[in-house]
Amino acid sequence: MSNSLLKRTLVVSALVAVAGATAVAPAQAGGSYHDEPDNIAHHGAAGEAPENTLAAIDLALDQDADFVEVEVQRTSDGKLVAFEDITLARTTNAEEVFPERNPWFISDFTLAELRQLDAGSWFGPEFAGERIPTLREVIREVTYRDGLLIDITNPGIYPGIEADILEELSADRWYFLLAQRLGTIVVQSWDAESARTFSTLAPAAVPVGAAYGYRPGVDELTAVSEWADFVSVFQGTFEDALVGEAHGLGLDVNVHTVNTPAQMDALADLGVDGIVTDFPAVLDDVLD
Structure with a gap:
């Protein structure tokens, strides 16, 4: 998710472009860019709030994250929720x-059953009562103004989840249009085939990425x-060397999960x- 694809600093300019009759490519929407990497909040501000909850998302946005990353799975009654395990x-x-x-497989529970659970107390008593949010709730919390990175999690358990995610994103047509124009919606998966499936379904204005638990070689890149x-x-x-190899092929490079200032700076x-x-x-703070 490079600056050329994702970093948008002049939101007003982009909205004017959306309102106009002329289509604007995502890389042009913001009007100006930063030279620094995107600040991507892992499951929200997961170091300071319970992961994948609205509390973690809100804190990340308050801390000027460019993107909030959430992992998405499906309940037994077909609802999409933000949850990792x-x-x-x-x-x-x-x-x-x-x-x-x-x-307690999450895929065996309905959304109504998940609503009965406390997803915050494990992290700290101040988060008691936090719930597992639906993808729709996450979208409403982030809005088109800020970045949302959806990680398709365990897709082998959920056949067709790629189409379900696209349908959910498209349900609010105004949101989806603006998010595409501003470059604030991105999708990835640790399952390359799932990511590729989503890429065939989604508009070209939605960047799609493959995540790896190893160092991909040049042939794979x-x-x-x-x-x-x-x-x-x-x-x-x-x-x-991965940066040069990927950039030479037109691919951007994200690195995670990076939690110390020295590592971030390097x-x-x-x-x-x-x-x-x-x-x-x-x-x-490091990027300022």
Whole structure:
């Protein structure tokens, strides 16, 4: 998610362009760009609030994150929710509320059942009562003005989830139009085939990326560059040469999860396009 695709600083200019009759390409929408990487809040400000909750999202935006990353899965009754794990055990009180439902796979629960769970107390008592949000709620919280990165999580468990996500994004036509024009909606997956499937369904104005738990080689980068806009890699597998290789193929590079100022500063100097962090306020200070 590079500055050329994603960093938009003159929102008013973009809105004027949207209102006009002439179509504006995403890279032109903002009118000006930063030279720094995008500040991408990992599951919201997950270092300071319970991940993938509206509290974490709001805090990230208050801390000037450019994008909020949320992981999306599907309930048993077909609703899309922001949640990372396959099971509810780690970050909710599902074991207490539904003791007979072990191992508490999120795909086995309806949205109404998820609404009964506390997704905040595990992080701290001040977050008691936080709920698992739906993707629709996340969209409304972020709005088209700020960036939303949707991570398609465990797609093998949810056949057709790519189309479901696109349908949810398209449900509010005004939001989706503005988000495309401003470059504030992005989608990725750790499953390259899922990301590619979404890329075939989505408008070209929605950047799509492949995330890797390893360092992709040149051949793999070349193949993915045929349909993707960016790649995302773990900090532990990142190599300096990856930036040049990816950029040479027209791909942007995001690195995660980066939580110390020294690491953030070093990656920014190397020219990465996005830094994913649990502490967007720290990254904002580094980039200032």
